[in-house]
Amino acid sequence: MEQLNVNLCGIELDNPVIPASGTFGYGYEFAELYDVNCLGTFSFKGTTKDARFGNPTPRIAECTAGMINAVGLQNPGVDRVISHELPKLKQCFHKPVMANVSGFSVEDYAYTCEKLDKEEQVGWLEVNVSCPNVHGGGMSFGTSPEAAAEVTRAVKAVTTKPVIIKLSPNVTDIVSIAKACEAAGADGISLINTMLGMRIDLNRRRPVIANTMGGFSGSAIFPVAVRMVYQVAHAVKIPVVGMGGVSSAEDVIEMMMAGATAVEVGAANLVNPYACRDIINDLPGVMEKYRINNLKEIIGGVQLWEKM
Amino acid sequence: MKQSIFTIVRNDALTDCVYKMILSGDTSAITAPGQFVNIALEGKFLRRPISVCDYDDTTLTIIYKVVGKGTAQMKAMEPGEKLDILTGLGNGYDLSVSGDKPVLLGGGVGVPPMYNLAKKLTAMGKKVTVILGFNTKSEIFYEDEFRALGCDVIVATADGSYGVKGFATTPLADLDYTYFYTCGPEPMLKAVYKATATSGQMSFEERMGCGFGACMGCSCKTLTGYKRICKDGPVMRKEEILWNS
Incomplete structure (x- = not known):
């Protein structure tokens, strides 16, 4: 019998599969389709201090093997998430959930995290310092080691639950940022958020996205994600949650071999709403194929070629 | 919402660039006219959302305009080929508020969702007027199909090459109606919003x-x-x- 369970920052997951924030709402849309309790957990829609509409439309575009989004953190604000969304989430999902938080100042992050930390169902706080679609916040905190560390320290000071910092790939040296977060007290690192991208409509000679640029995701970015997960996982001691273009059980195993303790699945949920359920169902068969009995044993297990 | 595999029964041209595809499969998730389906295409990352033109227990009819690579791929598909489709998406039109004499305004590829709506409203005994707006005569489709339902049909063309010269809203001034339903490009929806004297619904x-x-x-x-x-x-x-x- 294959063992799929993993331990993420002290909390046991039945399996490592986690729908990524922004692709799974607050869970209940998907609960109409399948029992979402089959998931390891899920990361709910990025939540900010105040309600946000986000960016103007069009804010979605297709690319080869992927998509660009510039949603811009639409959410009803932390108070309404706690009063209206979490009660609905609780009815369909009975495991600890990952609360995804974004902000526009260090104080914003601390404020929102402190409130969500008190919610019984929240198991982890995933702090997004990497949203490419907002100005004066989001990614600007994740592109310098000092700023990422400052957010980490501020959040850790007001929370009790594991804090996972979600990093941006749009940086020169992601390892230095991950290390700064670890030194500032982060309990885990998740990566990668979307890659900043742009497309132009040749007929209209305009960007396809109203906000000019957006976050590129989907299977096209998987190799970049595996590389960054490998680099970060081998540089820090805290657990790493890998994501970026994951769409199959094989991808989950590849991410784990690169160093991920758990794996988030994003854009794939938008194409196939059953993607995460299917991946979980496929995992035992794929593990058998690659002679893996226990998923925990393959974390970071990639063996490098010997140097000639 | 339901994900299922449909089989193409027919895929025929209605005009130079507008096609009608009839598919067989499980339509049980479709509950109202005005809903749409989302179609997965080989090699394309995102699905293609297309409005439902008509449906019964086992068949689904969609009408689509070829505007990009995805719809060009659909156009090339043959009867017998299969498509992975999410059905029953969106809220659809609320028929309960139509009154006795609803008017339906469809513009271009906004015409298709009016078809099942007209069918249901006529079956409810309503006196349905349908206004179909197109740019020019060669783009017109489904006029006869709406007439066959027993609707009063008015066709408007922007260049006057067929029917009333003008937009879908042009015939409204002389029309007695209780409620409106519309689907079409945004400039048309704005015009309908301004020109209509009653309440209504727009897609x-x-x-x-x-x-x-x-x-x-x-x-x-x-x-x-x-x-x-x-x-x-x-x-x-x-x-x-x-x-x-």
């Missing part, structure tokens, strides 16, 4: 990610809050619409 379009409410890609602002066009729409009531400009 909107936006670039979508998932089509079922998860990604927030197609949100819009309304007088009753933020709405996702795919999930809370695509049909909105006239009273809640907030135009961007």
